[in-house]
Amino acid sequence: MSVLSRVLILAFLIVFSQASFAKQVVRITTGEWAPYISESIDQKGLITQITKEAFAKKNIDVEIGFFPWARATELSKSGEWDATIAFARLKEREKFYLFSRTLYIGRYAFFHLKSQPFFWTGYEDLKEIKMASTRGFGGMGDDFLKAERSGVITVMRLTSDVQSFNMLKANRVQAVPSDLEAGYVLLHKIYGKEANLFTHNPRLIQSSDYHLVVSKKNKNAQKIIDTFNEGLMLLHSSGRYDEILKTWYNKPIYRQSVPPEYLPAPKVTMRTPAHHRF
Incomplete structure (x- = not known):
């Protein structure tokens, strides 16, 4: 076997070994x-x-x-x-x-201003509550999405959670459905001490x-x-x-x-x- 052949075989074995253990x-x-x-x-x-x-x-x-x-x-x-x-x-x-x-x-709930609490037991109770949520988000569950599609609830779909909470702060909507942990972290990030203006409804939408x-x-x-x-x-x-x-x-x-x-x-x-x- 020539020297070149040995070199080529050795190179192949090295490459194969590296691929096998990668x-x-x-x-x-x-x-x-x-x-x-x-x-x-x-x-x-x-x-x-x-x-x-x-x-x-x-x-x-x-x-x-x-x-x-x-x-x-x-x-x-x-x-x-x-x-x-x-x-x-x-x-x-x-x-x-x-x-x-x-x-x-996670746990989903409706965030709202502390100055604007509301009570609900079913989606029919939320007909007069305008909401904002990010496009494509579905952690609220199939029942929420069904109520949204059927017009039982009104949800303004925006490009980000930041936009949704800005709408809430400006009183242009009354609720933002959100994961609790993600919601509170984002509120603190964008509003600092003013995050204390917000809370969430004690009735959960669902665990997700x-x-x-x-x-x-x-x-x-x-x-x-x-x-x-x-x-x-x-x-x-x-x-x-x-x-x-x-x-x-x-x-x-x-x-x-x-x-x-x-x-x-x-x-x-x-x-x-x-x-x-x-």
Whole structure:
């Protein structure tokens, strides 16, 4: 065997070995939704950290791409990116996505000015309440979306949560449906001490289970979901999941924004919920 042949065989073996031991990378597209997901905060957010550590348990790296939410959704739905995170399970989304086990449980409520409280037991009670919400957000659940589509409630769909809360502050709407933790964090960020002007209605819209989702167009969709679920279960069984939550609840982003009586958030169980955002 010639020297050149030996060199070529050695080079092939080196490349093959590197490829064999290289970590798989899952590419996740998402948008800004602090404290859960954010390009500008520690660990890229609570849900981002849980996601990365769950995949790391299975020796998989994660690449996070931040986009406007509408773009992030399209990139994941088309299969151009592998997945997205913090999606609530809605009937309309089940056409396009496979859903992981529950990543985190959020709680949705109507935010309003403290000076303008209201009482409700069903959506029929909210006919006179004008609302604002971000386009595409569905964590309020299928019942809310059905009431919106049928005209039982009036919802002004805007491009961001900031716009929605600005409308609320200006008395142009009377309510903004939002995840509690994300809502209080955003209010503190944009209004500082004036965030004390706001509160949320004590009646929750619903608890909302957040998931990692993978497009059904992705040929590896079920494998990605199964692998992630296995890693997530390992986080729970090792106690690491609870450690992550406790650490986050003691970070300034929580301590300075979310009223202490709403912490800690409900403990997440390993479940695949019935139909219930981002």
